[in-house]
Amino acid sequence: xxxxGFDEPGGPDxxxxxxxxxxxxxxxxxxxxxxxxxxxxxDVIQRQGFYPPPPGASPIPGLEVSGTVVGLGExxxxxxxxxxxxxxxxGGGYAEYCLAHSAHCLAVPEGMGMDEAAAIPETLxxxxxxxxxxxxxxxxxxxxxxxxxxxIGTMAIMLGKAFELTVITTAGSAEKxxxxxxxxxxxxxxxxxxxxxxxxxAFTDGKGVDVVLDMVSGDYVARNIxxxxxxxRHVTIxxxxxxxxxxxxxxxxxxxxxxxxSTLRPRSxxxxxxxxxxxxxxxxxLFEDGTIRPVMDESFPLAEAGAAHAxxxxxxxxxxxxLQVAGD
Numbered sequence: 370x371x372x373x374g375f376d377e378p379g380g381p382d383x384x385x386x387x388x389x390x391x392x393x394x395x396x397x398x399x400x401x402x403x404x405x406x407x408x409x410x411x412d413v414i415q416r417q418g419f420y421p422p423p424p425g426a427s428p429i430p431g432l433e434v435s436g437t438v439v440g441l442g443e444x445x446x447x448x449x450x451x452x453x454x455x456x457x458x459x460g461g462g463y464a465e466y467c468l469a470h471s472a473h474c475l476a477v478p479e480g481m482g483m484d485e486a487a488a489i490p491e492t493l494x495x496x497x498x499x500x501x502x503x504x505x506x507x508x509x510x511x512x513x514x515x516x517x518x519x520x521i522g523t524m525a526i527m528l529g530k531a532f533e534l535t536v537i538t539t540a541g542s543a544e545k546x547x548x549x550x551x552x553x554x555x556x557x558x559x560x561x562x563x564x565x566x567x568x569x570x571a572f573t574d575g576k577g578v579d580v581v582l583d584m585v586s587g588d589y590v591a592r593n594i595x596x597x598x599x600x601x602r603h604v605t606i607x608x609x610x611x612x613x614x615x616x617x618x619x620x621x622x623x624x625x626x627x628x629x630x631s632t633l634r635p636r637s638x639x640x641x642x643x644x645x646x647x648x649x650x651x652x653x654x655l656f657e658d659g660t661i662r663p664v665m666d667e668s669f670p671l672a673e674a675g676a677a678h679a680x681x682x683x684x685x686x687x688x689x690x691x692l693q694v695a696g697d
Contacts, residue, residue, distance in 0.1 A: 372429050372464035373674045378418025381675035381682065384430075391466045392427075393440070397638075399449055399456075399471050400440030405487035405668070406462040407433040408677045408690040409520065410607065411634065416678060422460045423635040430674075431462020432634065434469070435477060435486035436695065445471040453477040455486040457494050457641060459634055463674055465694055472642035475649060478657040488663040488689035489656065492524040494641070495633055497648050499604045500525060500582055501532075503629050506602075510579035511535040513569060513596055515589065517549040517557060518687040521606070523664040525582055526552045531655050537578060539565050541684070548687050552664065569596045577601060587611025597626055605630030664688030 370391050375383040394400045412430040414420040422428055435455040441447065455477055456469035477486045500506050512529050516522040517538030529536040530553035538549045539560040546557035556572050558565045569578060577598035583589060587610030593603055594616060603626060621628070633641075655661045666686040669677040671694045680686055 370465040371671065372461075373431075373671060374429060374463075375416060378416065381416070381678040384416065384675040384678065386672055389429075389464070392461070392468050394442030394445065394468055396442055397444045397471050398442040398468050399438045399445050399454075399474065400442075401434055401436040401454065401456060401467050401469055401474075402439045403434045403436040403462070403465055403467050403694040404483040405435050405694055406431045406464075406467075406671070406692045407487045407489075407491055407520075408674075408681060408692060409433070409491050410609075410681065412463075413678050413681055426459035426634075427461030427468070429461045429464050431458065431460065431464070431467070431692075433457055433487060433490040434462045434467050434694075435483045436467070438474075439466075441471075449474070453483070453486075455490050457490040457633075457645070463671065463692060465671075470638050470642065472638070473645050475645065475653060480659070481656070481662075484668055484691050484693065485663050485665065487691050488520065488665060489524075491633075492520045492663075492689070493528075493648060493652065494644055495521060495606060496524045496528055496582070497652055498633065498644055499606050499631060500528070500580060502644075502647075503631060504580040504582070504602045504604045506532075506534060506580045508533045509535075511537065511573060511577075511598075513578040513581045513593070514538045515582070516540070516584050517552075517554060518545040518664075519584070520663075520689045521582075521584060522549070523552055523688050526554050527661045528652065528655075529553075531660060537569060537572060545687060548664075566592050566595045573598070580604065582606065585610035586614060588614065590614035591616050594620055594624075594626065597624060599624050600626070602627045602629065606632075666690050668693050 454474040456474040549557040584607040586608040666688040
């Protein structure tokens with residue numbers, strides 16, 4: 370099979386075509402003939418040499434795919450054979466064939482394109498776990514999402530509105546703010562022109578937000594804490610702005626705040642299976658009936674994965690970037 374790999378970490382140009390044996394599914398695994406693969410920020414960080422795959426995972430980049438199940442390992446449900454699925458994987462997505470745990474797959478609804486299906490798992494699993502489980506968000510609360518036009522950001526806005534949240538987001542241009550509002554954001558703040566802390570305070574009449582979904586970290590953490598209401602929850606899922614933050618612990622105590630965070634890729638198969646089951650029961654119906662459709666940016670052929678990474682690193686994309694593998 371054709372896959373994309375790299376010999377040494379570096380820029381997007383280090384990604385190159387390689388030809389490998391088709392993997393064989395192990396216990397509880399399925400083999401997927403890949404139609405499309407989603408491109409995510411962790412793929413870029415892996416290529417740069419800062420996010421190695423967890424033990425046992427494929428070294429091939431790619432954390433989400435769509436395609437057709439063409440092989441079953443021992444214990445995988447026989448009815449999955451020939452099923453169109455999208456799947457969360459720990460690696461291996463940038464290839465013509467990819468292994469996935471059978472319990473980490475979701476059946477692609479009729480009428481959904483396979484490019485759209487490939488754009489869903491990583492962002493949906495991440496947002497659901499961090500906003501709804503770790504953030505304990507409830508109907509009627511207010512959510513602040515940074516990077517509102519990223520794959521994570523667009524998913525968080527749409528899920529938040531579907532579950533009756535007030536959603537505030539930040540973005541880096543007027544165009545991106547308009548796109549976020551089109552998705553349902555109640556307030557979109559251009560962080561390059563405005564102080565998002567002051568805008569949040571004004572919008573909430575000084576109360577603040579209940580949950581912050583933070584992908585920046587660094588000096589944003591202290592500013593996010595200023596935005597939080599009493600008993601607010603701060604959830605970190607990336608550290609694009611720096612690994613360290615300086616915060617006032619007296620504010621944490623006074624407001625009774627919770628600071629948490631997570632990374633999804635190294636979690637156990639059992640955890641991801643439970644998460645997939647909860648998503649299937651509570652969120653997947655919104656995709657089946659078309660209430661939520663992923664926001665698509667641009668599609669690249671598999672062999673042009675480097676160009677897809679350059680597009681992501683350029684920061685101009687709105688929504689998800691995908692790789693077209695088989696194109697069915």
